[in-house]
Amino acid sequence: MLFEELKDIARQPDGTPVAAEDLLRLPVFKDISPQFLKKNANATVWRHFRRGDVVCREGEFGSTAFYILEGKASVELATPIAHVKARGRPSGLLARLTSKLTSHLAARGEDRREEEADRRSIPIDAPVDLSYDHPVAELGPGELFGEMTCMNYYPRSATVRAETDCTMLEMLRNVLDVLQKSKAFRAQLDETYRRRALDSHLRDVPIFRGLTQDFIDHLRGRVELLRFAPGQAICKQGDPADSFYLVRLGFVKISEGYPGGELVLAYLSRGDYFGEIGLLGGGARTATCSALDHVEVVRISAEDFRAMVEKYPGVRSGLERIAREREEANRERLRMVRSVPLESFLAQGLMEAQSLLVLDLEKCTRCDACVTACADSHDGVTRLVREGLRFENFLVATSCRQCRDPLCMVGCPVGAIRRRNSLEVIIEDWCIGCGLCSKNCPYGNINMHSFTAQAEDHEHPGHKKAVVQKKATTCDLCTEHAEPSCVYACPHDAAHRVEPRDFFAGTLGQRVGRTGKAAQ
């Protein structure tokens, strides 16, 4: 056991509150006020798990964190690491006549999507991240998991199961909050993060991917871990850029200010990064980065980094290329927004989409044949809502509204939902199906699709069992068919799939400009 002296009290029944004096015997609690612990006597309880017991399941909502005192636990993603894809056209006349699009799960190797993340690790709410290829890891004594769930009430990001008999402390937010302010606890958390997760986070940054272990080890000792309260600015648009940040915990809002308002570019979560340009030194921040909730970041200062960049010229050239692309995209975006109002600019973001589904409201009889066809095409789950942005008499029922503030991204426990450069949403393979993005989207553009998948049967080792998994999905415009099902099924010639530039420039006579390869 982590703390031998606690063996005598650790036999208390599962769910029993831990007495204050017992907690104070743990080194991580030594800085905590005894009065606080006494006042919050029921906020920490003993938890005992037998080998094979499930401690928590991915996607479930919770409000507690767990600290392991004894034993080992496995942390894994039970969900298939794949995204929803409609199956292609069947062959043969009869099969084609009766063709229904069925949806299936396709992994990165089978179906590569534009601007899909190529990260190798999946961020979860634990001191370790999971490998994309084999999303299983082990937690041991002295490790804490469930911080994000406890502090911000987000869904559980992974399934934790006892590999051996385990003893843990389960605590509420008030206790964790105080612990996080304790030097002893912070030191232990920081040490665990540096040892177990920082490596994979750094290697998920494309420019660091080819670096040697020496460099990573050098950075490991030099980085600074910082905390920010909800709403606090980490860096502001226009400030001198002097640091690079990795997100360890929480959500960081990245927004740009324009005449007409603010545009939220992204919500970054664990494992994401920002401020690469700052590593080169000089220049100004092009966006404001602020903590949406309780955030912890890893900061790498430009001074610390510059010395190593001299040793690895490849890193510098990679950074310079990214900086050039980013600055060009920002200049283009600013030029566009200066020439058109922000709302029109956002609408023009639609032009970067591959194609649009448009309904001519002067022909549409509101019969909902399109919605019915969409549902019939996708195993009963419609991806089309007959609502959307309107341009004259046309309704653009796009898969994504490319909102100014993408609420869908807030709270994803595994950071599986993010923006493409066209501002359209993409859902990564490691979506655990918790449904939070679907609930958060005000327009119903994200739907949960159920699949039957094979999973390990832990009650019968070596066997598998069928389980129902959910994945979030948006409209893919039925790219497998010449026409989307909704267009095919419209009796009134009201639904059309159009090429965005032809539609906006040709049909509506609107000025078209490139939003520039922020996309590239």
Added chain:
Amino acid sequence: MRIDRTHKGWLIVSLAIFGVSLLLYGLYRVPAAKGSMGGTAMGLWFGSVGFSFMIFAGLLGARKRVPVYRFGRAQTWMRGHLWLGLLSMPLILFHSGFRYGHGLTALLMTLLIAVVASGVFGAMLQHYMPRVITREVSMETIYDEIAHVRAQLLEEAEELIKQAVDGEKAAAGAAEGDVAVVTVPVSDQAAPLRNFYEQEMRPFLEKPGRRGSALGDAAQARSAFSQLRTLVPAPLHTTIEDLEGICEEERQITLQSQLHMWLHGWLLVHIPLSLALILLGAVHAVMALRF
């Protein structure tokens, strides 16, 4: 569905079929000793073609039940329904020799006229009404969501009134310590608003189709709210504006419901009549051929 120049192909083909049929009818009718009859070869030909056009038109309902089956685009089926359905009428008239008949044949002729007339009426509605809805209902919502949206509007209005009244009570409470003499208690200043809501607005939101409500008419509602503004202090005018917006949205929803009923209600007549026509037409065909 708008009947526009994209229907030209169908129009031309339909006119061609009609022209050929008319020519054939003319050629066949003139020399016929007893006049044209349904039982002659030509009469049977007209009847068969006319009936098959009706069956194709009737299959549109079945086609819509399997929207993703690739049996031809729904738009093609709809246009076929419209034009071939229309063509079936002259063909059946040629088949009958323009005789109304009696018994079953009279019934069939009546049904045919009713179906074609209701179909033409429906086509006109589908041609014009979408434009009317798009123009007149700026706050259009999905029809199936109307009940839910109405409930939300009522909830929003209740919340606005509660906040307005509670706000005034708080102000009244703060003013209690004042020594100055006040002619009208502060807490009563929201009373006209509250009374208006309870007597006029809430009944309107709960039963929007109710006759006699001033809020059901935009001009009358504007006048009512203007009058209300004169009765309450300026800080409550924002609440009045919000309530006015809610009433406007409710009127839009009511209008959308009415227009939707017009756009789709005619099908309640057209579809049963069509089914009856096809069924009885089949009976007529069997009886006529067998007996």
